[in-house]
Amino acid sequence: MTAIRDDIHTVIEGRHDAILADFQALLRIPSISALPAHDPDTLRAADYVLGMLRAAKLEHVRLIETTGKPLLYADWLHAPGKPTVLLYAHYDVQPVDPRSEWDSDPFDPIIQDDYIIARGACDDKNNLTAIIHAAGALLAEGSLPVNVRFLIEGEEESGGEVIEEYVQSHPKELASDIVVIADGGIAGHDQPQLEYGCRGMVYVEILARGPKRDLHSGTYGGNAPNPLFALATIIAGLKKPDGTITIPGLSKTVRPPSEMEWANWRKQIPRFEEDMQADTGTALIGDPAQPPIMRAWAQPTMEVHGFVGGFQDDGSKTVIPAEAKVKVSLRLVPDQDPAKMLKLLQKRVAKLTPPGITSEVVNLGLGMPFFTDPTSPAFTASVRALEAEFDKEVWLSRAGGSVPIATTLQTVLKADTVMVGFGLESDGAHSPNEHTHLPTFFRGVRSFARMLRAFGEIDGGR
Amino acid sequence: MTAIRDDIHTVIEGRHDAILADFQALLRIPSISALPAHDPDTLRAADYVLGMLRAAKLEHVRLIETTGKPLLYADWLHAPGKPTVLLYAHYDVQPVDPRSEWDSDPFDPIIQDDYIIARGACDDKNNLTAIIHAAGALLAEGSLPVNVRFLIEGEEESGGEVIEEYVQSHPKELASDIVVIADGGIAGHDQPQLEYGCRGMVYVEILARGPKRDLHSGTYGGNAPNPLFALATIIAGLKKPDGTITIPGLSKTVRPPSEMEWANWRKQIPRFEEDMQADTGTALIGDPAQPPIMRAWAQPTMEVHGFVGGFQDDGSKTVIPAEAKVKVSLRLVPDQDPAKMLKLLQKRVAKLTPPGITSEVVNLGLGMPFFTDPTSPAFTASVRALEAEFDKEVWLSRAGGSVPIATTLQTVLKADTVMVGFGLESDGAHSPNEHTHLPTFFRGVRSFARMLRAFGEIDGGR
Numbered sequence: 060m061t062a063i064r065d066d067i068h069t070v071i072e073g074r075h076d077a078i079l080a081d082f083q084a085l086l087r088i089p090s091i092s093a094l095p096a097h098d099p100d101t102l103r104a105a106d107y108v109l110g111m112l113r114a115a116k117l118e119h120v121r122l123i124e125t126t127g128k129p130l131l132y133a134d135w136l137h138a139p140g141k142p143t144v145l146l147y148a149h150y151d152v153q154p155v156d157p158r159s160e161w162d163s164d165p166f167d168p169i170i171q172d173d174y175i176i177a178r179g180a181c182d183d184k185n186n187l188t189a190i191i192h193a194a195g196a197l198l199a200e201g202s203l204p205v206n207v208r209f210l211i212e213g214e215e216e217s218g219g220e221v222i223e224e225y226v227q228s229h230p231k232e233l234a235s236d237i238v239v240i241a242d243g244g245i246a247g248h249d250q251p252q253l254e255y256g257c258r259g260m261v262y263v264e265i266l267a268r269g270p271k272r273d274l275h276s277g278t279y280g281g282n283a284p285n286p287l288f289a290l291a292t293i294i295a296g297l298k299k300p301d302g303t304i305t306i307p308g309l310s311k312t313v314r315p316p317s318e319m320e321w322a323n324w325r326k327q328i329p330r331f332e333e334d335m336q337a338d339t340g341t342a343l344i345g346d347p348a349q350p351p352i353m354r355a356w357a358q359p360t361m362e363v364h365g366f367v368g369g370f371q372d373d374g375s376k377t378v379i380p381a382e383a384k385v386k387v388s389l390r391l392v393p394d395q396d397p398a399k400m401l402k403l404l405q406k407r408v409a410k411l412t413p414p415g416i417t418s419e420v421v422n423l424g425l426g427m428p429f430f431t432d433p434t435s436p437a438f439t440a441s442v443r444a445l446e447a448e449f450d451k452e453v454w455l456s457r458a459g460g461s462v463p464i465a466t467t468l469q470t471v472l473k474a475d476t477v478m479v480g481f482g483l484e485s486d487g488a489h490s491p492n493e494h495t496h497l498p499t500f501f502r503g504v505r506s507f508a509r510m511l512r513a514f515g516e517i518d519g520g521r
Numbered sequence: 522m523t524a525i526r527d528d529i530h531t532v533i534e535g536r537h538d539a540i541l542a543d544f545q546a547l548l549r550i551p552s553i554s555a556l557p558a559h560d561p562d563t564l565r566a567a568d569y570v571l572g573m574l575r576a577a578k579l580e581h582v583r584l585i586e587t588t589g590k591p592l593l594y595a596d597w598l599h600a601p602g603k604p605t606v607l608l609y610a611h612y613d614v615q616p617v618d619p620r621s622e623w624d625s626d627p628f629d630p631i632i633q634d635d636y637i638i639a640r641g642a643c644d645d646k647n648n649l650t651a652i653i654h655a656a657g658a659l660l661a662e663g664s665l666p667v668n669v670r671f672l673i674e675g676e677e678e679s680g681g682e683v684i685e686e687y688v689q690s691h692p693k694e695l696a697s698d699i700v701v702i703a704d705g706g707i708a709g710h711d712q713p714q715l716e717y718g719c720r721g722m723v724y725v726e727i728l729a730r731g732p733k734r735d736l737h738s739g740t741y742g743g744n745a746p747n748p749l750f751a752l753a754t755i756i757a758g759l760k761k762p763d764g765t766i767t768i769p770g771l772s773k774t775v776r777p778p779s780e781m782e783w784a785n786w787r788k789q790i791p792r793f794e795e796d797m798q799a800d801t802g803t804a805l806i807g808d809p810a811q812p813p814i815m816r817a818w819a820q821p822t823m824e825v826h827g828f829v830g831g832f833q834d835d836g837s838k839t840v841i842p843a844e845a846k847v848k849v850s851l852r853l854v855p856d857q858d859p860a861k862m863l864k865l866l867q868k869r870v871a872k873l874t875p876p877g878i879t880s881e882v883v884n885l886g887l888g889m890p891f892f893t894d895p896t897s898p899a900f901t902a903s904v905r906a907l908e909a910e911f912d913k914e915v916w917l918s919r920a921g922g923s924v925p926i927a928t929t930l931q932t933v934l935k936a937d938t939v940m941v942g943f944g945l946e947s948d949g950a951h952s953p954n955e956h957t958h959l960p961t962f963f964r965g966v967r968s969f970a971r972m973l974r975a976f977g978e979i980d981g982g983r
Contacts, residue, residue: 279801287827294757339744340733344746345743346743351744354743362841365838366828376827376848379826386832388738459739459743
């Protein structure tokens with residue numbers, strides 16, 4: 060904690076109580092977007108956030124009705140000649156089950172030592188509270204040097220379709236030069252991190268149809284084609300046991316990381332491999348030609364998520380099902396095009412389909428890989444801001460997961476996009492006893508304020 | 522219908538009304554053993570059958586309490602120097618779902634043209650009614666030439682463990698020379714059939730364990746081993762796409778059918794392949810070195826019945842599950858020993874298990890293949906009886922399925938065992954609108970009576 064004490068500290072420290080009060084109040088609202096029973100709570104959380112935006116003296120604060128949970132918008136556009144920054148976060152949370160594994164009420168935040176424990180504490184009510192208060196503090200001080208827009212959603216944990224649609228259809232209303240996705244993570248309490256890329260996605264169901272009806276495996280076994288067996292052979296034909304994907308042409312357009320990226324990643328390898336080892340608790344596997352960090356950030360993967368069909372209860376029913384399906388995803392990296400990768404997958408599945416079976420690859424969703432140039436002015440400014448706060452070199456990372464809204468905002472707005480956040484992997488997002496480290500949370504508020512200031516030093520605007 | 526009219530016709534025809542009344546009364550009782558809500562009905566059915574046994578003037582009629590549904594026993598042992606014949610059938614039925622696909626109430630038997638429609642009409646209340654009335658008619662006429670024992674169970678459709686245990690522990694009380702399993706099928710209304718063999722079984726769950734907890738496929742995909750993928754590669758490694766099993770040593774002890782068997786099967790090939798084609802509605806597959814009838818009756822098969830684990834609902838969750846399992850069965854033929862085949866399977870699975878995964882093959886049940894010499898006196902007598910009734914050459918068949926109680930009775934009692942019954946595959950056992958052809962049902966009663974008479978012509982007894 061060797062951070063430079065400056066006026067940002069003063070500005071934010073004077074507001075600690077109010078910031079914490081908002082954070083706690085938000086955590087008390089069980090805004091679980093996946094469960095319809097919690098729809099009133101989700102609306103209550105939206106309403107509370109609207110109040111925070113108003114209290115921060117933002118303008119045009121409004122709730123945008125959608126076919127799903129409402130979006131929240133606000134702006135402040137009084138910095139002519141300066142960049143416009145769109146700040147994104149979400150007010151919904153994951154369900155709490157298994158409830159029995161929580162040591163306290165998930166919606167009664169308690170503070171133990173330096174930690175606050177509640178559902179949403181690290182995903183994403185911490186970052187949501189932080190961005191509003193960071194902008195509010197600068198506004199109150201008369202020192203917000205950029206234009207800002209807030210776009211906040213309420214179903215990130217349960218679909219996220221309405222914001223995609225809204226952004227696609229409102230490019231002018233949202234016009235911005237820089238996008239900050241305040242839903243990322245940090246590598247350690249003392250290790251700042253910014254993410255400039257994440258993987259795209261092809262998610263499919265492979266259907267296999269065989270006999271015209273379910274059959275008894277005694278009478279028909281040996282003569283009737285079995286759709287579940289067919290799917291097993293198809294899956295086994297998509298990847299070698301060591302993890303190398305065997306879909307011809309799939310890796311042709313994979314762009315290797317730049318020298319600058321690789322130099323930055325090399326520093327992160329020990330922590331990455333240690334974390335990966337600790338989180339999985341088993342031997343790592345994967346394409347032996349690539350180190351683990353490359354396999355997660357710069358290489359495509361294929362995973363199978365579930366087989367549907369046949370008999371899945373306890374006991375020993377002997378059925379050859381008429382049909383079955385399997386859920387499969389590809390994660391993609393630049394410059395893999397999801398629609399083209401889907402075609403390659405479909406071609407491979409057709410080739411692997413055994414006699415007596417017809418197969419079909421059903422597209423459940425495509426997502427472009429996200430990539431922003433980490434040497435762009437927005438990124439360089441973000442690095443400066445975090446280094447000022449942490450007094451430590453910032454790690455520039457990609458992520459293995461997929462953040463569709465990052466890709467959409469970047470593509471539609473043609474804005475440099477930075478993913479940042481202040482929860483750790485070990486804080487347990489989506490898990491029981493989710494928590495956040497309060498000193499790191501307040502560092503987050505200061506970091507966002509510093510970023511807004513640093514963006515103000517960038518030339519231009521529109 | 523060119524059967525020889527003789528005294529058996531006279532004896533049985535005089536009883537048609539009483540036989541049909543009992544059959545209908547039994548069909549009205551929803552004795553679904555799999556559903557605890559129907560336990561009182563199952564007891565009611567047991568009670569009704571006890572009444573039928575008493576009315577047939579059988580002796581020692583009694584209900585045997587078990588840990589499951591009761592067994593029913595009766596005997597008549599007044600034919601010294603003659604064989605003792607144990608007659609087996611069951612009084613329970615399958616559930617009726619999907620109920621909406623029934624055109625009439627499954628437990629209100631209706632007669633349309635020559636068919637009676639109800640759950641249990643062809644499995645197994647027809648054969649149960651027939652064996653009791655066949656013995657009862659001969660007893661009433663003073664012409665039952667053999668000793669008989671009835672052993673009737675009430676959970677054939679939902680486990681069948683209690684009868685296994687009872688037979689194992691009561692070999693003396695059940696001592697018999699011949700066993701008739703009255704739960705088989707017939708090839709056609711005018712095509713008599715006797716079964717002398719069926720396949721054994723190894724049923725397992727293969728468990729695969731990978732990461733210590735469920736993981737996000739974005740963050741961990743490419744580095745974490747996926748138990749579902751591991752199971753797919755294991756399954757794909759047990760059998761070629763064409764159906765040939767690839768478990769070393771598995772087929773070494775397969776005994777080829779005898780010349781006499783093969784001569785008998787050859788006649789059945791056209792109907793077998795036509796039925797197989799019609800029932801599956803798709804191209805047949807299987808070991809190309811074997812004709813379809815051999816693949817079903819004289820060769821082992823491996824089938825996969827269901828994968829458990831991961832995400833199986835609608836939509837697109839991206840999870841790498843910590844563990845998963847798959848249900849797999851082998852069907853076995855003489856002289857494959859189930860315990861030894863299980864070991865070969867376990868060895869093969871261990872070899873196919875990919876890096877990062879631990880696997881375990883859990884035995885859910887072993888069953889010996891069943892085989893009785895089709896030239897034994899009991900079989901020859903059965904053939905004579907059915908040829909007298911149908912005036913047509915009897916098909917001697919094996920079955921692809923497994924009938925554990927046939928193996929157990931044969932092994933424990935060291936008795937020649939004949940599987941016979943009068944339902945057709947097309948009668949829809951276990952399906953909506955289950956039915957039986959009434960003229961064939963009455964032929965069944967006559968056939969059982971003729972078999973008992975024919976057994977009386979066999980020398981010996983104990």
